Amino acid sequence: DAGVTQSPTHLIKTRGQQVTLRCSPKSGHDTVSWYQQALGQGPQFIFQYYEEEERQRGNFPDRFSGHQFPNYSSELNVNALLLGDSALYLCASSFSRTSGSISNEQYFGPGTRLTVT
Amino acid sequence: AQSVAQPEDQVNVAEGNPLTVKCTYSVSGNPYLFWYVQYPNRGLQFLLKYITGDNLVKGSYGFEAEFNKSQTSFHLKKPSALVSDSALYFCAVRAGLGNFNKFYFGSGTKLNVKP
Numbered sequence: 001d002a003g004v005t006q007s008p009t010h011l012i013k014t015r016g017q018q019v020t021l022r023c024s025p026k027s028g029h030d031t032v033s034w035y036q037q038a039l040g041q042g043p044q045f046i047f048q049y050y051e052e053e054e055r056q057r058g059n060f061p062d063r064f065s066g067h068q069f070p071n072y073s074s075e076l077n078v079n080a081l082l083l084g085d086s087a088l089y090l091c092a093s094s095f096s097r098t099s100g101s102i103s104n105e106q107y108f109g110p111g112t113r114l115t116v117t
Numbered sequence: 118a119q120s121v122a123q124p125e126d127q128v129n130v131a132e133g134n135p136l137t138v139k140c141t142y143s144v145s146g147n148p149y150l151f152w153y154v155q156y157p158n159r160g161l162q163f164l165l166k167y168i169t170g171d172n173l174v175k176g177s178y179g180f181e182a183e184f185n186k187s188q189t190s191f192h193l194k195k196p197s198a199l200v201s202d203s204a205l206y207f208c209a210v211r212a213g214l215g216n217f218n219k220f221y222f223g224s225g226t227k228l229n230v231k232p
Contacts, residue, residue, distance in 0.1 A: 004160070033220070042207055042222035043161070056219050090160055092220075103149050103168040106220060108160035 002027060004093050004109035012115045013081050021076040021112045025093030031055075032074040033106060034066060035090040043090055049074055050096050078114075086116045119144045121210050123223035130198045131231055138193040138226045140208030149211040150191040151220075152182055154204050161207060167191060178202070198230045 005024045013019050025032050031050045035043035045058035049068035068074045072093075078085055092106035120143045130136045142148055149168055153161040165176025172184045182193045191208060208223040 035220075035222075040225075042224045043220075045219045045221070048219070058219060092161075103166070105151055105163045105166055107163065108153070110158075110160045 004091055004107050006089075006091050006109040006112050008112060009110070010113045010115075012117065014117055015081055015083060017081050018077065018079045019081060019114060021078075021089050021091075021114070022073065023076070023091030023093075023109060024073045025091075026107045029093035029095050029107070030072055031094045031096040032068060032072065033092045033094070034074070034076045035092065036060070036085075037088040037090055037111070039087070046076070081116045083116050086114060088113050119210055119219070119221045121208050121221050121223040123206075123208055123226045125226050126224075127227045127229065129229045129231065132200050133197050136195050136198045136202070136228065136230070138206050138208075138228060140191045140193065140223060142189050142191060142208070142210045144210055148191075150182075150184065151209040151211070152176065152180070152191075152193050153207045153209060153222075155207065155225075156204050164193070164206075198228075200230050200232055203228055203230045 004026050007022045033048040034046040037043045046060050047054050048056040052068045063079045065077045088111040090111045091109045094104045094106045122141045124139055151166045152164040154164055155161050164180050165174050167174045167184045175181045180195050182191055184191050205225050205227050207225050209220050211218050211220050
């Protein structure tokens with residue numbers, strides 16, 4: 001049973017460029033959340049997708065956008081990259097379809113390390 | 118507003134000794150509390166969670182956590198630390214109604230277990 005997978009592992013971009021990160025959820029999961037983890041910090045919630053719609057969003061600018069596909073996989077897009085966007089981007093999946101699933105834990109992928117120069 | 122605080126950036130303990138990693142929370146509504154561990158260059162791994170019921174929750178790798186509603190705390194504990202427990206530990210809270218709520222993570226506590 002494959003866990004959460006993310007690609008690429010590492011990425012180096014220049015300021016002003018755009019980047020797309022990809023995530024495949026754990027088998028059986030229908031919800032994908034994205035987090036930004038700056039060096040020495042805890043993960044910060046970016047947004048969450050379920051049934052191909054953004055359900056919750058954290059305090060991130062519109063430069064951060066996402067998408068979820070019918071097979072539950074997801075993409076995170078960041079436009080007009082800034083130096084401050086350098087971080088580890090984590091994808092987490094969970095199951096939301098049933099009542100009470102708020103108590104379900106999230107399963108995290110290994111992350112994509114983005115460096116903006 | 119929901120928040121989680123981990124007051125210690127680092128905890129040092131000798132192998133074989135008990136360990137405690139502290140976490141306090143602030144939420145509106147019923148708190149759903151989680152502990153995760155992160156090893157270098159890895160994603161977060163789930164350790165345990167508190168949803169309801171017994172205040173002492175047992176999790177993976179011999180870890181447990183005690184929920185204290187009056188002190189709004191959810192401290193992570195282990196009776197006997199191992200060198201392999203050395204890692205970064207995060208407390209998280211999820212709160213509110215419905216199935217779509219944000220996870221709020223603490224800033225993390227680095228656990229160092231010395232031989």
